[in-house]
Amino acid sequence: MPDFDQEPVVDWIEFIAALAAFFIAHWAPLRPGLRAPLKRVLGQTGFTWIYSVLSLGLLAWLIMATNRAPRLMIWPWAPWQNLLVLGAMAAAVLILALTLGRPNPFSFGGGGPAAFDPTRPGLTRWIRHPILTALALWALAHLVANGDLAHVVLFGLLGAMALIGQTMIDRREGARRLNLWRDMRRATRDAPFLNLFRPLDLWRGLAGLVCYATLILLHPRLIGVDPLAGLSG
Structure with missing residues (x-):
């Protein structure tokens, strides 16, 4: 177990501040009393852009603050953990x-119902929330591979947020347009298997593999950790 007595609380201040700012920024816009006025002032496009940039900026700060936090180990690292991350990230990128x-x-x-073809749903047949699913894979796999307290808190909360967010969206959309939502889900499940994907998806998949290889090559320089470490032995 980590020894909290050996680490001054001041060393955790940046991590706690970044964590609080990140989750407040994601919680506050969900409040109708704040979201509606912001959209009126900024417009839908302006709100989306500002919120996206703010979220990415706070996430970057949170990751850097996590890397600078004291390393209180909860479980040790092992080479198999890198294999788990490599597999999960391949799935997430694809x-x-x-x-x-x-x-x-x-x-x-994604677009609204008018732009969606339920006879060619692609992965949406099985994964309704691809962005959140990819985020959950990234967070939970990195949780296993990073056994120090700060990273466990970071990736654990991000993984939980991604999983809970899927349930919240399902409930909101189901309540807002129940019949249409059910009809589209049924049509998506009934789509013939050979019609699920489009020819362009082959190129999308190849682009995903290129991005995956690029992430592996850049990870040591950008993050300071080699995802292939320990696999050769």
Whole structure:
């Protein structure tokens, strides 16, 4: 177990501040009393852009603050953990490559029902929330591979947020347009298997593999950790 008595509380201040700022920024816009006025002032497009930039900036700060926090180990690192991360990240990158920019009425980041073809749903047949699913894979796999307290808190909370967020969106969309939502889910499940994907999806998949290889090559320089470490032995 980590020895908290050996680490001054002041060493955790940046991590706690970044963590609080990140989750407040994600919780506050969900409040109708704040979200509606912001959209009126900024417009839908302005709100989306500002919120996205703010979220990415706070996430970057949170990750850097986590890396600078005291390393209180809860469990040790082992080479098999890197294998788990490599597999999970391959799945996460391919999910994003095959779904980003495609209409998806079931989750955020996609078009509405009018732009969605339920006879060619792609991965949406099985994964209604591809962005959140990829985030959950990234967070939970990195949780296993990073056994110090700060990273356990970071990746554990991000993974929980991604999983809980899927349930919250399902409930909201189900309540808002129940009949249409059910009809589209049924049509998506009934789509013939050979019609699920489009020819462009092959190129999307190849682009995803290129992005995955690039992430592996850049990870040591950007993050300071080699994801292939310990696998050769």
